[in-house]
Amino acid sequence: MSLVELLWSRLEPWFSPRYAWRRIRHNLLPKLLSLGVAALLWLISTGDERARIEQSYDVPITVRDTTGGSERRAVSGLNPPTVRVTLSGRPERLRELRGANIEAVLDVTGVPQGSFNRPVTVQPPADTALARQTPERAEGFVDTELSRTLPVTISVATPSENSLPRYTVSPTDAEISGPARVLTRAARVVSSPPSLSPGEQRETPLIALDAGGTPLSDVRVRPSSVTVRRVDTGEVPIKALRVVLDDPPPNLKVTALSVQPQSVRVVAAPELLARLREIEGRVNYRPGTYTAPVSLRVPPGAQALETVSVRLTVEPLRAE
Incomplete structure (x- = not known):
């Protein structure tokens, strides 16, 4: 008998439906139990991997510079200022994290003054793993650091x-x-x-x-x-009054004007403020387009709190 014939004689009964069904039913309960135990062990052993998810965060870039020397250095124009970091881990761990909990470092130690393009290194927190980051590099400018003192406005x-x-x-x-x-x-x-x-x-x-x-x-x-x-005690007698300009000379004509501001605040006694409705302003008119100061005619005992200017276009009148 050839090898092929021998193999066929062994396998032929399995192609019989009756024989196959009989073999399947043989010790069926132990077989099902073994299959269930195997499935349970697989679920337990892969539980951690299946429970891991991914979540993204916007992380500010921290610049690190340990370059020695007499001059202090600083970085400006950092672009981008943040990186998009995607971490993988268990849901409860990722939910408690914020972008400030993740370290993204741009090291410019030893980089000469001027423009740079450097990699950004992300250090994922414990119990997480870095899946990806965008972008992987950042650019900026290394310069000398200076200090100045200015008055506070x-x-x-x-x-x-x-x-x-x-x-x-x-x-x-x-x-x-x-x-x-x-x-x-x-x-x-x-x-x-x-x-x-x-x-x-x-x-x-x-x-x-x-x-x-x-x-x-x-x-x-x-x-x-x-x-x-x-430090003031509260309300004071003050009133906003509209500014009205005096008329130009008879030989000049105003074709455009813009008063800034159009009203001024005036401080005075309450009885004087009650009588005031507007403030007259005097301008030195001349032909042309120009900006001129306005001289306010403030009544005695009153004080204007703002200065006024006017933008004028003045033309000479043509004799008919």
């Missing part, structure tokens, strides 16, 4: 028409530090505008601004806040 909310609040600030100066190319643009340090009642004081943060009033990033302010106190 108090920024307050617009007062009501019948009030003249006065404030004090402590301390009166602040030190700003940052990269040289940014710090040279700093023009002033202002406090955030608080809304204070008479005699009230409040701690308000400080902001460094450039000449155009835009906040400067990458600049540290020390102290970071000041105490602003309102």
Whole structure:
């Protein structure tokens, strides 16, 4: 008998439905029990892996620079300032995490001054794993760090028409530090505008601004806040009055004008304020387009709190 015939004689009974069914039913209960135990062991052994999920966080980049030397260094123009980090782990662990709990470090140690493009290293917290991060690199500028001292400018909310609040600030100066190319643009340090009642004081943060009033990033302010106190006693006799310009000379004609501001606040005794409806302003008219100061005719015993200017276009009248 050949090998093929021998194998066929052994396998032929399995192709008989009756024989196959009989073999399946043989010791059926132990077989099912063994299958159940195997499935349970598989579920237990892979439970941790199946319970792991992924979650993403926006993580701020921390710049690290341990370069030695006599000059302090600073980084500006960091782009991007954050990275998108995706971690894998158990749901309960990922739910308790925030972006601030994750460390994303950009190391510029030894990088020469100027532009750079460096990798960002993410250190996942315990019991988690880093799945991916976007982007993997960040760019910026390494510069010398400088410091300057500027007086603090108090920024307050617009007062009501019948009030003249006065404030004090402590301390009166602040030190700003940052990269040289940014710090040279700093023009002033202002406090955030608080809304204070008479005699009230409040701690308000400080902001460094450039000449155009835009906040400067990458600049540290020390102290970071000041105490602003309102020292006036409350309401004062004050009233907003519309500014009315005097007429031009007979030989001139005004074709366009814009008064800034259109009204001024005037402080005076209550009985005088009650009689005032407007404030007359005098202008030195001449042909052309120009901006001129307005001389306000304030009654004796009253004081205007704002200065006024006017933008004019004046033409000479043609004789008919």
